[in-house]
Amino acid sequence: MKISLKLAALAIAAGTFASLPFAASAQTASKPVDPAVVESYLKSTFGKAPPEWQARIQPDETLKTCNKYHNEVPSAEADKITARELARVVYPADGKLLGDWKSGAKIANNGRGGQFSDPPDTVSGGNCYACHQMEQKELSFGTLGPSLTHYGKDRKYDPEEIKRAYTKVYDSQALYACSNMPRFGVNHVLNEQQIKDIIAFLFDPESPVNK
Numbered sequence: 001m002k003i004s005l006k007l008a009a010l011a012i013a014a015g016t017f018a019s020l021p022f023a024a025s026a027q028t029a030s031k032p033v034d035p036a037v038v039e040s041y042l043k044s045t046f047g048k049a050p051p052e053w054q055a056r057i058q059p060d061e062t063l064k065t066c067n068k069y070h071n072e073v074p075s076a077e078a079d080k081i082t083a084r085e086l087a088r089v090v091y092p093a094d095g096k097l098l099g100d101w102k103s104g105a106k107i108a109n110n111g112r113g114g115q116f117s118d119p120p121d122t123v124s125g126g127n128c129y130a131c132h133q134m135e136q137k138e139l140s141f142g143t144l145g146p147s148l149t150h151y152g153k154d155r156k157y158d159p160e161e162i163k164r165a166y167t168k169v170y171d172s173q174a175l176y177a178c179s180n181m182p183r184f185g186v187n188h189v190l191n192e193q194q195i196k197d198i199i200a201f202l203f204d205p206e207s208p209v210n211k
């Protein structure tokens with residue numbers, strides 16, 4: 001009895017294992033899922049969303065290329081993506097890239113927004129902590145992206161680095177083709193003032209990121 005229970009537990013464990021994403025991708029490596037199937041599945045999950053939201057699941061030229069190559073784009077394609085995305089970055093007309101770090105801290109830690117049931121005046125956050133460590137006192141953070149602790153200090157608050165970070169947050173793919181980081185500015189997740197505030201959170205010497 002004891003043994004059969006153990007076997008059952010093993011079978012369950014094996015079953016769970018087989019459904020994990022890495023097992024699934026090992027299978028898809030030999031037999032890729034038809035992109036049309038993926039597209040129709042996505043569309044069905046967006047069935048109840050208003051039409052302007054449905055338009056958002058149409059991949060743009062850049063995403064189409066990333067999907068085609070499973071994010072491992074050949075360098076010529078990568079160059080095309082970064083050039084195309086760089087051309088989409090809009091820098092502030094007043095030339096100032098740094099806003100208020102205190103507001104930036106809140107935006108970085110806010111994962112709200114991006115749901116079609118949101119009231120129209122909902123302000124979205126950047127959800128940066130989902131992927132990055134930032135100020136050290138925040139213990140809850142993801143590690144998909146590199147740690148951004150001491151980001152400004154380590155870069156000596158260099159204006160070129162400030163511009164680079166603004167570009168990165170506005171359109172991550174302007175600097176790295178098929179990046180896993182969202183394109184916050186081009187996709188209208190964050191507005192100009194919010195991006196300035198986030199950049200101040202990274203680059204203001206008073207910001208806890210640099211303490």
Ligand code: HEC
Nearest residue numbers: 126127128130131144145146165168169176179180181198
């Ligand atoms: C879904 C995960 C994800 C989210 C959310 C995210 N990032 Fe990233 N970020 C990444 C990854 C992965 C990289 C490294 C690859 C790359 O450069 O694209 C990165 C790179 C960066 C870099 C460049 C780091 C370097 O090497 O100099 C900066 C700056 C940055 N992110 C800032 C932010 C800020 C600010 C936010 C919030 C507004 C944010 N990220 C949200 C995943 C994310």
